[in-house]
Every structure is written in C-alpha cells, then in structure tokens.
Amino acid sequence: xxxxxxxxxxxxxxxxxxxxxxxxxxxxxxxxxxxxxxxxxxxxxxxxxxxxxxxxxxxxxxxxxxxxxxxxxxxxxxxxxxxxxxxxxxxxxxxxxxxxxxxxxxxxxxxxxxxxxxxxxxxxxxxxxxxxxxxxxxxxxxxxxxxxxxxxxxxxxxxxxxxxxxxxxxxxxxxxxxxxxxxxxxxxxxxxxxxxxxxxxxxxxxxxxxxxxxxxxxxxxxxxxxxxxxxxxxxxxxxxxxxxxxxxxxxxxxxxxxxxxxxxxxxxxxxxxxxxxxxxxxxxxxxxxxxxxxxxxxxxxxxxxxxxxxxxxxxxxxxxxxxxxxxxxxxxxxxxxxxxxxxxxxxxxxxxxxxxxxxxxxxxxxxxxxxxxxxxxxxxxxxxxxxxxxxxxxxxxxxx
Ligand SMILES: Nc1ncnc2c1ncn2[C@@H]1O[C@H](COP(=O)(O)OP(=O)(O)O)[C@@H](O)[C@H]1O
Ligand SMILES: [Mg+2]
Numbered sequence: 363x364x365x366x367x368x369x370x371x372x373x374x375x376x377x378x379x380x381x382x383x384x385x386x387x388x389x390x391x392x393x394x395x396x397x398x399x400x401x402x403x404x405x406x407x408x409x410x411x412x413x414x415x416x417x418x419x420x421x422x423x424x425x426x427x428x429x430x431x432x433x434x435x436x437x438x439x440x441x442x443x444x445x446x447x448x449x450x451x452x453x454x455x456x457x458x459x460x461x462x463x464x465x466x467x468x469x470x471x472x473x474x475x476x477x478x479x480x481x482x483x484x485x486x487x488x489x490x491x492x493x494x495x496x497x498x499x500x501x502x503x504x505x506x507x508x509x510x511x512x513x514x515x516x517x518x519x520x521x522x523x524x525x526x527x528x529x530x531x532x533x534x535x536x537x538x539x540x541x542x543x544x545x546x547x548x549x550x551x552x553x554x555x556x557x558x559x560x561x562x563x564x565x566x567x568x569x570x571x572x573x574x575x576x577x578x579x580x581x582x583x584x585x586x587x588x589x590x591x592x593x594x595x596x597x598x599x600x601x602x603x604x605x606x607x608x609x610x611x612x613x614x615x616x617x618x619x620x621x622x623x624x625x626x627x628x629x630x631x632x633x634x635x636x637x638x639x640x641x642x643x644x645x646x647x648x649x650x651x652x653x654x655x656x657x658x659x660x661x662x663x664x665x666x667x668x669x670x671x672x673x674x675x676x677x678x679x680x681x682x683x684x685x686x687x688x689x690x691x692x693x694x695x696x697x698x699x700x701x702x703x704x705x706x707x708x709x710x711x712x713x714x715x716x717x718x719x720x721x722x723x724x725x726x727x728x729x730x731x732x733x734x735x736x737x738x739x740x741x742x743x744x745x746x747x748x749x750x751x752x753x754x755x756x757x758x759x760x761x762x
Pocket of ligand 2: 480481482504508602
C-alpha cells in the first residue's frame with residue numbers, strides 16, 4: 363500500500379511540475395515590466411492638495427519638468443503617474459517625512475491563518491503610503507511569495523537562492539544590502555521572497571551553537587538586517603507566512619506596529635485565542651527582543667450582507683474592542699478580480715467590473731489605510747520632533 367502511494371505521489375508531482383514549467387515558460391515569454399497607471403491633472407492636484415491652476419503655473423516655470431500628454435479626442439490631455447506627482451511634491455518642498463529622531467516605522471501583518479488578506483493589506487498599505495510620498499520598503503517574508511508576484515517578479519524565473527531573506531536570517535545582517543529591489547514606484551522598494559525561504563526553519567533548528575553564538579539570537583536577525591536601511595525609508599511593511607515559525611517571529615520582533623487581519627467567522631475567535639497565547643509565550647521568553655509598541659486587529663473580507671457576520675463582529679468587538687481598527691474591509695468582487703491579474707486597487711486605470719463596485723472598494727481600502735496611517739502618526743508623535751502631517755484627500759475622484 364505504501365509503495366503504491368509513493369508511486370502515486372511521485373507521478374503526481376512529476377506531472378504537476380511539467381505543467382508548472384509550461385505555464386512558467388509561457389509567462390516568461392510574456393513577462394512584462396510593471397508600470398504605474400496614468401491619471402489626469404485633476405487627480406494630480408487632488409493628491410498634491412493644490413489647485414489645477416497652481417500645477418499649470420508651476421509647470422510653466424523652469425524648475426518644473428514639462429508634463430506628459432496624451433491625445434484625448436481633439437485635445438492634448440496632461441497625464442501624470444504617482445512618481446511624477448511625488449516629483450512635483452518634492453519640488454514643492456512638501457514631501458512628508460518621519461520625525462528625524464525616529465527610525466523607520468515597521469508594520470508587520472501577521473496571523474496564524476492563511477487566506478485572511480495579510481498579503482492583500484500589506485501590499486495596499488505599502489502602496490497607499492507610497493502614493494502619499496513616503497519612502498516605503500515592502501518585505502515579503504512568505505515563501506509563497508504572493509506579494510513578490512504582485513510586483514511583477516516571478517520567483518521561479520527571476521530569483522536565485524540568494525535573492526530573498528534567507529541570507530539575512532541564516533547568515534549576516536549585511537546580506538540585506540544585496541536583496542533590496544527597485545519597483546516601478548520610485549519610492550517603494552521590495553525585498554522579494556521565494557520558496558527557498560522554506561528551509562529557514564529547518565536550518566535554524568539545526569544551527570550549530572557556535573554559529574548562534576556568533577550571529578546572535580535567531581529571532582533578531584531580520585531586525586538587525588533592517589537596521590542597516592534606517593536612512594532609506596519612512597515605513598517598512600512586512601508580509602508574513604500563515605504560521606508562527608522563525609520567519610514570522612523575526613517579523614514580529616522587528617515590528618513597532620503589529621496588525622492582525624482577521625475574518626469575522628466563528629472559527630476565527632478560536633484561532634485568535636491560540637495566536638495571542640503563542641504570542642504571549644514568545645514575548646515572555648524574548649521580553650528584551652520584541653519591540654512591538656501596538657497591536658491592532660483588522661477585520662477583513664467582511665460579508666456586510668450576512669446577519670451571522672454582524673453577530674461575529676459584535677463578539678470580536680466585545681473580546682478585542684480597543685484593539686480593533688475603526689474601519690473594516692468588506693468582501694469585494696473588484697478586489698478579487700484585480701488580484702487575479704496580480705494588480706492592486708491603486709494600480710488600475712480601468713475597473714474590471716462596475717465602476718461603482720470599484721469606487722466602493724477603493725474607498726473602503728482608503729479608510730482602512732487611513733486608520734493604519736493614524737496609528738503610524740500616533741507612534742511618530744511620541745518623538746519630540748514629530749513633523750506636522752496634513753491630511754490628504756481620498757484616493758479617488760477623476761480616475762472614476
Ligand atoms: N476584501 C476582499 N474581498 C474579496 N477578496 C479578498 C479581499 N481581501 C482579500 N481577498 C482575496 O482573498 C484571498 C486571500 O487573500 P491574501 O491576501 O492572499 O491572504 P493571506 O495573505 O492572509 O493568505 C486572495 O485571493 C485575495 O485576493
Ligand atoms: Mg499571504
């Protein structure tokens with residue numbers, strides 16, 4: 363019987379791999395560099411918080427580059443993308459900054475469970491901050507590499523074994539210098555993940571005591587590595603795998619703000635209890651290594667039509683009320699649709715479905731990210747030289 367099973371598994375793996383190769387080859391041929399969406403001057407003005415005529419006047423002056431244009435019927439229409447808006451912001455002297463005395467703020471999205479939208483919110487949070495001019499690093503610490511794929515990188519084709527966090531966790535902090543990648547966003551960099559990250563837990567468990575003594579606590583290696591990048595970013599966002607193994611624990615130890623995305627189902631309550639117990643034990647054991655300043659729960663994939671869901675939300679609120687972010691993310695067909703194309707809501711020019719569905723999804727995502735940003739701000743405010751940050755308008759309008 364065992365021999366039979368062995369043969370079935372072997373044959374299935376072989377066939378699966380063949381098909382996977384074919385798909386990757388196909389993708390490889392059509393593999394294209396990602397680009398940012400274009401939008402009109404109205405949207406640029408809105409993002410910059412200035413009037414359209416102000417942008418026109420600035421672009422007439424020597425200091426500002428002439429805008430790009432596209433033909434829209436009989437007229438030439440000025441067009442912009444997020445990078446160009448950020449360049450204008452720079453020239454206006456309005457680039458937001460973190461307090462000088464504060465290191466980059468580290469947000470880790472974490473949950474024992476998969477499918478709760480950790481990756482979705484890590485990506486959208488990083489992009490939301492980049493749209494507003496912050497310097498952001500997104501760290502993909504999940505061997506499944508979904509966030510990496512969302513930036514147009516195919517781990518099986520584009521990455522070697524040394525291109526992910528493995529070297530930082532198993533080797534030295536300096537390994538981080540070689541793995542940060544530029545993306546199509548000028549102010550959003552990425553540390554990609556690949557399946558080879560899966561060996562981290564096994565290799566750490568087998569690490570000789572002498573190596574551990576030399577390299578220091580295995581839990582702190584990501585934090586040390588990120589410490590080398592302090593001058594380059596305002597916010598670092600880390601996406602984690604659905605388990606509290608060495609990768610997630612490194613991400614938690616590196617975090618200032620821990621966000622736990624949770625779906626409002628009855629079984630989520632049980633798994634969150636389990637999560638908090640494990641986290642408590644880790645914190646007790648590594649009291650001096652964990653720098654988490656705040657923990658927030660984020661309700662995700664909320665089915666607003668379901669009375670059962672409303673009941674569970676009440677239960678979760680009575681258990682974790684103060685920790686829950688004010689806004690939640692509803693289930694959204696549009697988010698599902700764009701994710702199929704490896705895109706985020708902030709990256710598309712044309713909605714895949716009804717414009718109204720898209721608008722609702724973007725507004726909901728904006729509200730969630732504004733909540734997260736107000737947490738960031740309140741942590742920044744703890745620093746004596748915290749800069750005044752002005753509110754920016756919602757990420758919508760004439761794109762719609
Ligand atoms: N608000 C939402 N509405 C609909 N689908 C969503 C929503 N948030 C996430 N998803 C989808 O749910 C799936 C799981 O999300 P993902 O971010 O990959 O979860 P995790 O990283 O926790 O495993 C993905 O297919 C994603 O596109
Ligand atoms: Mg994920």
